Amino acid sequence: MDVLAEAVVAGAGADELRRLPLPDEFTAAHLRREDVESFVGVVDKDVRKTLHVGSVPMPELAPDEVLVAVMASGINYNTVWSAMFEPISTFSFLRHFGAKGGWAARHDQPYHVVGSDAAGVVVRTGAGVRRWSIGDEVVVTPAYVDDEEPATHADGMLGDSQLAWGFETNFGGLAHYCVARANQLLPKSDQLTWEEAAGNPLCAGTAYRMLVSDRGARMTQGDIVLIWGAAGGLGAYAAQLVRNGGGIAVGVVGTEEKAERARAFGCHAVINRAEIGLTGSAPADPAAVGKKLGKRIRAAVGEDPHIVFEHVGRATFGVSVFVVRRGGTVVTCGSSTGYLHEFDNRYLWMRLKRVIGSHGANLQEQAAVARLLDLGHIRPALSVTYDLQDTAEAARLVQSNRHTGKVGVLALAPRTGLGKRGAVLSH
Structure with a gap:
């Protein structure tokens, strides 16, 4: 650990952090361009073979950026995709971004520092940063947007240049330091530990936009919401948002432990899902599986779902379109089992159903989620925490779907439980 990182961990003030030099290199979980072809023809694309932890060069800051000393981060499925180089290598994202020139050129490197969640301390600010100062404790949200693009001012996710930080950009959160735009930051809650704060932005923000935001399914009181993967990172936040919003959450999981x-x-x-004959691949007859699922949903809560919270993709999408009620909504944000979805369009068009694509969350939506966390109305979904050196093992846990909730990673924080100062507010 370098002297600046040591000072951050020791709780040094802004003046001391400003005086201490930046290291030339820092420790980061990263991919290497030389590994891109390593899984060609391989069935088990084990991410432990491609996620490396070691030194990378410290990048220069753009005027609108901050350098954050990362106390904790988290694993998201996009890190698994990155390390599998699927559906395409993320080095193609970096090359495309770097081709824009200027400050973007820094991102096109033979290494890719991954990670789309982070919580830490600001240690440097670019010349154009106004709202943040050295010493501020922050969380980094994953939407990397250009605030000079007109569409961004309608919705940060609609700009053509919007990218997923730490997936489509370099210098992400699974590291001792990360580089983020100032418009990605929110204050860290005093009521959360570093690892609790770090694991929320991507999954909680995504679930909020999908269900609560006026850009998503617009869930209302009494809505029955079917949640695939209800014990995972996205599902755990979705279940809380549904219950808190007066809805009725019906989860689908793979084991009794996950059911609990x-x-x-x-x-x-x-x-x-074993009860309805659904394995890890797309069913030959989605309608047959959907009939079994619908029967169980009605037996449990009396009605068909108004909304299906969909992120599994190919293995479940046809069932989702079938099982949602007439006039209902399937809202989707990802496809961990495959991107090419097949469904019977008769059930969509003749029963007046809707499919809504959702991606991430804008900064206002992230702020709304942060407020709910601060109030104690939703709680972090963290289930287990790894050290940065064990990032590959943490990602493998998610890749093999053996996790529940969010998987955290300690970066500079020497142990779990640090960073919490406030008393928890009552619900």
Whole structure:
């Protein structure tokens, strides 16, 4: 650990942090361009073979950026995709971004520092940064947007240049230091530990936009919401948002252990996918599976779902379109089992259903989620925490779907439980 990082961990003030030099290199979980072809023809694309932890050069800051000393980060499925080089290598994202020139050129490197969640301390600010100062404790949200683009001012996710930080950009959160635009930051809550604060932005923000925001499914009181993967990172936040919003959450999981977790996070009913004959691949007859699922949903809560919270993709999408009620909504944000979805369009068009694509969350939506966390109305979904050196093992846990909730990673924080100062507010 370099002297600046040591000072951050020791709780040094802004003046001391400003005086201490930046290191020339820092420790980061990263991919290497030389590994891109390593999984060609390989069935088990084990991310432990491609996620490296070691030194990378310290980049220069752009005027609108901050350098954050990362206390903790988290694993998201986009890090698994990155390390598998699927569906395409993220080095192609970096090359495309770097081709824009100027400050973007820094991102096109033979290494890719990954990670789309982070919490830490600001240690440097660019010349154009106004709202943030050295010493501020922050969380980094994952939407990397250009605030000079007109569409960004309608919705940060609509700009053509919007990117997923730490996935489509370099210098992400699984490291001792990360580089972020100032418009990605929010204050860290005193009521959360570093690892709790770090794990929320991507999954909680995404779930909020999908369900609560006027850009998503617009869930309202009494809505029945089917949540695939209800014990995972996205699902755990979705279940809480549904229950807190007066909805009825029905979760689908793969094991009894995950069923218990889903109930703990707010699911009113939980269905094991084995009960409906759903394995890890797309069913040959989605309607048949959908009929079994619909029967179990009605037995549990009395009605068909108004909304299906969809992120699994190919293995479930056809079932989702079938099982949602007439006039209902399937809202989707990802496809961990595959991007090419097949469904019977008759059930969509003749029953007046809707499919809404959702991606990430804008800064205002992230701020709304941060407020809910600060109030104690939703709680972090963190289930286990790894050290930065063990990032590959943490990502493998997510890749093999053996996790529940969010998987955290300690970067500079020497142990769990640090960073919490405030008393928890009552619900």
